[in-house]
Amino acid sequence: MVKKKTKFICQSCGYESPKWMGRCPGCGEWNQMVEEVEMTGRQKKTFIHSESSRISKPSPLITVQSTEEPRTTTNMKEFNRVLGGGIVAGSLVLIGGDPGIGKSTLLLQISSQLASGGHKVLYISGEESAKQIKLRADRLNVDSSNLYIYSETNLELINLAIEQLNPEFVIIDSIQTVYHPEVTSAPGSVSQVRESTAEFMRMAKVQGMAIFIVGHVTKEGSIAGPRILEHMVDTVLYFEGERHHSYRILRAVKNRFGSTNEMGIFEMKETGLIEVENPSEIFLEERAQSASGSTVVASMEGTRPVLVEIQALIAPTSFNYPRRMATGIDHNRVSLLMAVLEKRVGLLLQNQDAYLKVAGGVKLDEPAIDLAVAVSIVSSFRDKPTRSTDCIIGEVGLTGEVRRVTRIEQRVREAEKLGFSRVIIPAHNLGGWNTPGKIEVIGVSTVEEALEYALGG
Template identity: 65%
Template sequence: MAKVKTQFVCQNCGYSSPRFLGRCPNCGEWNTLVEEKVQSSVDRKSRVSMNGTTVKPTKIGEIKMGQTPRVKTNMRELNRVLGGGIVPGSLILIGGDPGIGKSTLLLQVSGQLNQTGGSVLYVSGEESATQIKMRADRLHVAGDQFYVYPETDMSSIRATIEELKPDYVVIDSVQTMSEPDVASAIGSVAQIREVTAELMQIGKTNNITIFIVGHVTKGGAIAGPKILEHMVDTVLYFEGDLHHTYRILRSQKNRFGSTNELGIFEMRENGLQEVANPSEIFLEERLKDATGSAVVVSMEGTRPILVEIQALITPTVFGNAQRTATGLNRNRVSLLMAVLEKRANLMLQNQDAYLKAAGGVKLDEPAIDLTISVSIASSYRDKGTQPTDAFVGEVGLTGEIRRVNRIEQRVAEAQKLGFKRIFIPKNNLQGWTPPTGIKVIGVATLGEALKKALN
């Protein structure tokens, strides 16, 4: 009898070693290498569709492109994040914290897809059929071609897909599925890799759209090997605070649309409801005469969103001043405070700074620099900005205000929400005509912007 070959695989990054190591040399994590059986190459399967045809090399000029229109759901926010709708035959991975609403979102989407004439197979490895039915009744989800299948064995799941031939398959979740040919624990790197490869083969060869739910680690990344995100077509992250009702669906990867798209949902008793105008939500609780507050028009994918950035500057009681940021990059905040101290003569080295983007949204684009700077200066000087002012611009190390992209959309969004003035880079004034009802002020330096905004 042949000796069984084993290897030690890191459960965090997928690194393999012929011997045990206390620390993974690839990702640096401790005690993550687990012994697993080496799979032989004969176990690999070629792509074979349900009707028995195999994939063969084809000249690119001979490939006929059939019309495959995107399938739109009743959730416009989800359609936006997916790039206009669901592409048939695609593999979509949705990750998020426990209890954030991943299963609720997919259950609602499954019901909507079934209503449009598509058959859905909902495979759950975490809940029984009765539990899914209870949640479906609460969400008012039903359908004649909506099948629920509580199973974790991939061989049984593949046989069921071949029998039902559904248009859509939901796997909840990939960490609970097991490939019988892989001799390793459920949820291990090898299991997740083989299960995802099997699902990709099923979806691509039979034109079945597959939604995959993925658990996340405490660091916020999807659990399992990084190759999981490379294999799928679309990676969506479901974000939000369990203590608040709003949820953010963000696209991190999309082969059929733009990345960094953002959709806003509100969690209610009867399920997730889309938010048509998120800018109003982020600004509805803003105080008119508060200091340390400024509004930015940020681009999230193709959508402009107005977000309030708040700053609190207080004298430090420690030897070193603290820099704390929520929803903003802490290094960006430190850099802008250094520019303010050097170019705007603000003594900030002995001041603690606490900044946040209101509403729980995360902002990370250069156009928010000017707004962060204005909010810091407003709190430091104890002078408030006008409640109808908005700010857009990138700040350079020499104090110049640099141009940003899509300035027409930003200004139009601010004008639509009733803002009277918007500060933009001076170089962005050329080549377009500002809309009526809003005063566009071009600024060239940080000092000029602070002088006009905090007069």
């Protein structure tokens, strides 16, 4: 009898070791090494399909024909925007999000719209039975003869069902429940997730169908399983939001067929997800008037400008070390801007607690929000409110200068469309574009100059 060889694999990063180790050398996580049985050469060959092993020859680049990928659009414009204009045939899309955030609801609605358009869609669920999916479909008013439901976790049976039905779109909910019977590890392990994803990628490329894979996320917010999972797929989408709020954000972090910074906003209702076409109005509708520490900034989310409110609360501390807390903004950026205000503006913030938040649950990571954050901090520190019709845009350097930002014309026009009467921008952004006539545009070169206009001294 041949002795089975085993190896230890890290469940966080996929690092392999011949012996068990308490701490993974690859990612540094503790107690993540799990013993798994190695596959033999015969078992590995079963993963290679005859159609995927066709021999190809190198060809000169000039002989390769470049044609735009055909896309299928849905009735949700926000979903099409995040994907770069629609669903690309033969693409493999990974959607991650917290449990109960609405991933299955979103994909079931998308499946219904595609099926209603005459496309054959196969919805495969490893977590729910067909009756459970039917109950959700009735609640969402989903009913189409082209939408097929299949509750299965065996990869071989799933592959057989796809070959028999030959659908145009396939939904896998979720990848952590799918297992290959010839892989000895448990479902959701590194080996199972890697082999299952590789098989779905092969099916998508060979048969030209678009496959959507749902992935669970860890408590840190990243997709569970090996990091190679995100490298294998064509597109990675994150479905974000608070359980106690009705708004959901679909964000692209990787997209081989479009922008990687696109964002789509939806509202969760009893009848399903409803797209929000103008998110700026949603983020600003509850803004308090004449409140100190509140500013509005026009941030670019992919190709679309979005106006959001930045709130700051500066209060004296009772501890030796003041607290610096930020939600939706990088904590290090807040500390940097407060240091600039202390050094260049002369504010004493060493004995002040600072709490900053982006209203609406949006995460901002571009430099153009620096000036609005700085004005919010000073407004709360001096207890002077900013004008409710002001929009502030600009990047702040370490010497206190205000640097130019990209796509300034789109940002200003978005502020004008929402009724703002004045916008403060970097002085270097004033030339080269047509300024709208209904909004006053002020160019500033330093943070002190911006504070003069925004707070009146």
